Amino acid sequence: MVASADVRQVIVDMVGPDHVSPLFYKRAKDFRYGPSGVLATPMLCLRDAPQYTSARWDPDIDECFYTVVGYDQPEDVERYIRAAHSGWLPEPAAGTWVNSIWDPSQAPEGRHSATGWFFFPMASYYSAQEWEDIRVSYMERFLARWGEFAPNANHDNVVAMKLYTPDQMERKNLMWEGDCLLGDMAPDQMGPNRPWPEAADYRLEIPNLYLCGPSAYPGGGVHAAPGYNAYKVIAEDLALASPVTERGLLTCLMCTPPRWYDAVKEAINARLATLKEVPQDEFTIAVEIVGDGRDTVRRRGRRTPFPDPPRSGPVHLVPHLEEDDPSVKLNYRFTGPGTEFDEIAAGLADPIDAALSGTIKVRGDMRFLMRQAQMVQVLLEAYANDVDTTWPQGRPPYEEAG
Numbered sequence: 328m329v330a331s332a333d334v335r336q337v338i339v340d341m342v343g344p345d346h347v348s349p350l351f352y353k354r355a356k357d358f359r360y361g362p363s364g365v366l367a368t369p370m371l372c373l374r375d376a377p378q379y380t381s382a383r384w385d386p387d388i389d390e391c392f393y394t395v396v397g398y399d400q401p402e403d404v405e406r407y408i409r410a411a412h413s414g415w416l417p418e419p420a421a422g423t424w425v426n427s428i429w430d431p432s433q434a435p436e437g438r439h440s441a442t443g444w445f446f447f448p449m450a451s452y453y454s455a456q457e458w459e460d461i462r463v464s465y466m467e468r469f470l471a472r473w474g475e476f477a478p479n480a481n482h483d484n485v486v487a488m489k490l491y492t493p494d495q496m497e498r499k500n501l502m503w504e505g506d507c508l509l510g511d512m513a514p515d516q517m518g519p520n521r522p523w524p525e526a527a528d529y530r531l532e533i534p535n536l537y538l539c540g541p542s543a544y545p546g547g548g549v550h551a552a553p554g555y556n557a558y559k560v561i562a563e564d565l566a567l568a569s570p571v572t573e574r575g576l577l578t579c580l581m582c583t584p585p586r587w588y589d590a591v592k593e594a595i596n597a598r599l600a601t602l603k604e605v606p607q608d609e610f611t612i613a614v615e616i617v618g619d620g621r622d623t624v625r626r627r628g629r630r631t632p633f634p635d636p637p638r639s640g641p642v643h644l645v646p647h648l649e650e651d652d653p654s655v656k657l658n659y660r661f662t663g664p665g666t667e668f669d670e671i672a673a674g675l676a677d678p679i680d681a682a683l684s685g686t687i688k689v690r691g692d693m694r695f696l697m698r699q700a701q702m703v704q705v706l707l708e709a710y711a712n713d714v715d716t717t718w719p720q721g722r723p724p725y726e727e728a729g
């Protein structure tokens with residue numbers, strides 16, 4: 328059984344004191360929620376996207392995916408966070424997204440939808456009636472602040488707006504105190520201490536009971552890392568295939584001979600042809616393997632040269648790209664040292680860990696990747712099953728790393 332509910336609920340409310348050790352039960356009771364991950368979320372339906380005064384100097388500001396409004400200097404951020412963590416409503420300031428600029432399907436034609444977040448006091452700091460009042464008054468105050476920077480962010484431009492507050496998140500989402508990270512990010516609840524040292528390996532003392540949600544390391548976020556890590560532990564316990572030993576996505580492509588490269592591309596495109604909902608777009612992905620002096624095929628600092636293969640399907644891999652080549656519009660660019668790619672190809676390193684730790688940089692629109700989850704799965708399967716991905720020269724020379 329794998330639980331993504333918060334760990335205190337799982338151990339205290341569901342398992343109970345009779346089935347775990349007294350220490351484990353005490354740790355669960357003492358686990359704290361908020362204030363570090365407590366948010367309120369504004370939602371706005373707008374006639375026009377905000378037009379910032381500063382766009383006069385830099386027009387791109389009106390097209391930003393994420394715009395932080397209301398802090399002029401670092402001290403403002405500090406004051407804001409101190410207030411929120413101490414239970415005071417901070418002076419309005421927020422991170423904002425006008426999603427419809429990037430995804431017009433999120434608003435009727437010619438209109439816009441925006442969202443954002445405020446770090447906020449914990450749910451228990453205010454009564455139900457006080458939260459009700461905050462939902463009305465805080466948005467008015469934020470709009471006034473927003474209008475100082477984007478004059479059209481005013482009442483005439485707002486069709487409707489709403490604030491989703493921590494008390495609502497607690498009630499509706501079972502996020503205690505409105506803590507979207509399901510556990511305070513304090514040193515004693517982070518890293519190897521999350522949720523607590525004896526539960527940090529996702530095992531919850533009872534055989535076959537695992538924790539996979541944001542209460543587990545590394546904490547909340549749509550990166551899905553707690554679930555991925557939990558699966559690795561479950562796979563170990565139940566002798567299932569582990570993603571660590573599965574081969575990576577597209578990472579080996581560029582350090583292999585052209586005929587192998589063609590085989591992978593053919594396999595991927597053949598698999599895509601069997602999908603019912605094949606994405607209609609063409610996907611352009613660059614894999615940049617930078618020689619680091621240790622890897623098997625490249626010299627230090629050299630990017631892998633590779634002949635540009637002909638386009639023959641929805642997935643197109645760009646083998647080598649100048650940094651700012653405006654003629655190529657990329658969905659993704661993976662950049663990393665040759666050794667890391669070698670180790671992934673040999674099953675010695677985990678591609679997801681490499682991306683999460685930043686060893687391999689992934690640049691691209693994560694929303695795109697999430698929307699295309701099915702395609703990503705197809706790519707992985709084709710890579711792992713349809714092609715002989717045996718490392719052409721045997722295992723890399725630094726096998727001791729495994």
Ligand SMILES: Cc1cc2nc3c(=O)[nH]c(=O)nc-3n(C[C@H](O)[C@H](O)[C@H](O)COP(=O)(O)OP(=O)(O)OC[C@H]3O[C@@H](n4cnc5c(N)ncnc54)[C@H](O)[C@@H]3O)c2cc1C
Binds near residue numbers: 368444546
């Ligand atoms: C306003 C807000 C903004 C956020 N912004 C970001 C962001 O920009 N980037 C980012 O990476 N992360 C962000 N997060 C955090 C991220 O959304 C979460 O960490 C992530 O969704 C956790 O995913 P999960 O599937 O592990 O758990 P959850 O999505 O929390 O799913 C747990 C589920 O279990 C259910 N549940 C709980 N208890 C029970 C029970 N007893 N019985 C049955 N069901 C139960 C809950 O209702 C919920 O549906 C944000 C969260 C919020 C609330």
